[in-house]
Amino acid sequence: MKIYHLAAECYPIAKVGGLADVVGALPKYQVKAGLQAAVALPFYNRKFVKENKFDVVFKASTMFGGNRMEFEVWKETTDKLGFELYLIHIPGLLDRKEIYSYPDENEQFMAYQLAFLDWINWSQQSPDIIHCHDHHAGLVPFLLQHSAIYSRLSNTPTVFTIHNGQYHGAFSWTKIKYLPEIDMLHAGLLDWAGGINPLASAVRCCSAYTTVSPSYMDELSWQSNGLEPLFQMERHRGVGIVNGIDTQVWDPATDPMIAGNFTIKTLVKGKQKNKEALCKRFELDHKLPLISFIGRLVDDKGADLLAEAINRAINEHPGKVNFLVLGTGDPAIEQSLIDLAPHQPNQYRSFIGYNEELSHLIYAGSDFLLMPSRVEPCGLNQLYALRYGTIPMVHRTGGLRDTVIDFGDEGGYGICFDQTSIDDICYSVSRAVALYQDSGHLNLLRTHVMELDFSWDRSAKQYIDLYERLINNI
Numbered sequence: 392m393k394i395y396h397l398a399a400e401c402y403p404i405a406k407v408g409g410l411a412d413v414v415g416a417l418p419k420y421q422v423k424a425g426l427q428a429a430v431a432l433p434f435y436n437r438k439f440v441k442e443n444k445f446d447v448v449f450k451a452s453t454m455f456g457g458n459r460m461e462f463e464v465w466k467e468t469t470d471k472l473g474f475e476l477y478l479i480h481i482p483g484l485l486d487r488k489e490i491y492s493y494p495d496e497n498e499q500f501m502a503y504q505l506a507f508l509d510w511i512n513w514s515q516q517s518p519d520i521i522h523c524h525d526h527h528a529g530l531v532p533f534l535l536q537h538s539a540i541y542s543r544l545s546n547t548p549t550v551f552t553i554h555n556g557q558y559h560g561a562f563s564w565t566k567i568k569y570l571p572e573i574d575m576l577h578a579g580l581l582d583w584a585g586g587i588n589p590l591a592s593a594v595r596c597c598s599a600y601t602t603v604s605p606s607y608m609d610e611l612s613w614q615s616n617g618l619e620p621l622f623q624m625e626r627h628r629g630v631g632i633v634n635g636i637d638t639q640v641w642d643p644a645t646d647p648m649i650a651g652n653f654t655i656k657t658l659v660k661g662k663q664k665n666k667e668a669l670c671k672r673f674e675l676d677h678k679l680p681l682i683s684f685i686g687r688l689v690d691d692k693g694a695d696l697l698a699e700a701i702n703r704a705i706n707e708h709p710g711k712v713n714f715l716v717l718g719t720g721d722p723a724i725e726q727s728l729i730d731l732a733p734h735q736p737n738q739y740r741s742f743i744g745y746n747e748e749l750s751h752l753i754y755a756g757s758d759f760l761l762m763p764s765r766v767e768p769c770g771l772n773q774l775y776a777l778r779y780g781t782i783p784m785v786h787r788t789g790g791l792r793d794t795v796i797d798f799g800d801e802g803g804y805g806i807c808f809d810q811t812s813i814d815d816i817c818y819s820v821s822r823a824v825a826l827y828q829d830s831g832h833l834n835l836l837r838t839h840v841m842e843l844d845f846s847w848d849r850s851a852k853q854y855i856d857l858y859e860r861l862i863n864n865i
């Protein structure tokens with residue numbers, strides 16, 4: 392079975408957040424399961440591309456907005472990723488460093504999708520499934536069905552996975568000129584609220600859509616940035632599949648980015664070693680419980696509450712708990728976290744920026760990982776935390792609800808709360824501080840969480856079952 396995954400991010404080539412982790416891992420596990428899974432990514436002028444070898448496997452030009460657009464498809468030659476990687480290189484549009492935030496972002500992702508489809512079409516390939524991730528690849532299902540130039544491929548089943556339903560990639564109808572000729576009778580399938588909405592179009596036109604957890608599938612019907620009626624209508628066609636994690640990249644026993652490797656058997660000593668290294672780096676007292684936050688500093692992650700909640704929690708527990716924040720995002724939130732430092736000079740540190748290596752050390756060296764997200768389609772941080780024996784403290788929402796059970800409940804192992812509020816965060820901090828005093832209980836929970844299996848094996852199988860149902864039309 393031949394699958395193409397289309398997405399804006401893929402680890403380790405280009406990562407901003409969790410989308411990259413999924414697109415860099417799922418195909419690897421699909422290949423392990425016997426599928427021919429490949430990723431076709433926009434070209435980014437980044438470290439991975441500079442340091443690895445590529446062959447140009449296809450070269451052509453196509454019309455784009457009234458001009459001729461040259462493009463190339465580059466294939467990575469060493470197969471070191473565990474799946475085939477193709478990059479869509481378009482001089483002037485897809486040859487830059489950053490992944491997002493250019494003013495012509497809509498044109499960039501439209502060009503990416505068109506060049507991909509032209510390549511597949513003109514090179515006479517017939518993939519069994521085209522799997523599109525998020526709105527950056529959301530026009531593909533529509534184009535396959537309603538643009539005559541792709542009629543050869545119109546029966547190809549498409550899967551659309553929603554990693555974040557808050558972002559739709561919508562743009563004005565004036566940009567229709569960038570798309571090839573389409574069947575205008577069906578143009579309404581592109582529209583939502585008077586604009587072209589790639590996310591809405593994908594949900595309507597794909598063969599099946601998925602979310603990255605079952606709870607998030609339900610939540611989209613009442614919380615999807617204006618698409619609620621669409622999700623209520625299309626709910627029966629959706630499937631929620633919880634993300635897995637790449638247990639090769641995220642393995643405390645072999646991880647080269649942490650201060651000391653450890654297994655379940657050596658977890659007490661191993662975590663201590665990482666905690667000491669982490670606390671030394673940030674000049675924090677390693678004897679106190681360490682609660683960390685890692686993530687994009689945006690309201691959806693509850694990051695706007697962090698500074699105030701941390702300030703209050705430290706005032707409630709003077710000399711009893713430390714906090715560490717790693718993140719980048721909204722400048723106002725970044726500033727609030729920088730401004731907190733002089734008020735809490737002993738028990739709080741932050742690192743404003745993106746640092747993959749540091750994130751691994753934080754998962755390994757922290758006692759608790761705080762995730763007060765308002766919206767969390769799946770969440771990977773809590774799964775990485777569990778793998779490294781760190782207790783997650785999570786708001787019961789989306790995938791956090793599906794993957795973390797409160798330690799007060801049967802079989803539980805995390806700290807859960809019901810609202811993204813300062814009160815709930817501070818109450819959870821009090822529970823964490825109390826749990827830390829009971830080292831016997833804490834170590835039992837740490838052992839339990841390290842035994843949990845959130846690897847991709849199970850979830851990759853669910854995707855394969857879905858592909859098979861679509862291919863066999865059942």
Ligand SMILES: Nc1ncnc2c1ncn2[C@@H]1O[C@H](COP(=O)(O)OP(=O)(O)O[C@H]2O[C@H](CO)[C@@H](O)[C@H](O)[C@H]2O)[C@@H](O)[C@H]1O
Pocket residue numbers: 407408409410412413554555603634685686687717718719744745746747748750767768769770771772790
């Ligand atoms: N400053 C920083 N430095 C280093 N590493 C950092 C970092 N900020 C974030 N990261 C890393 O980025 C990833 C974040 O993944 P998440 O799944 O939590 O969130 P994201 O919202 O990006 O993804 C969306 O897609 C994923 C995948 O489907 C869903 O799990 C999620 O709920 C959804 O919002 C983790 O690997 C984390 O360690």
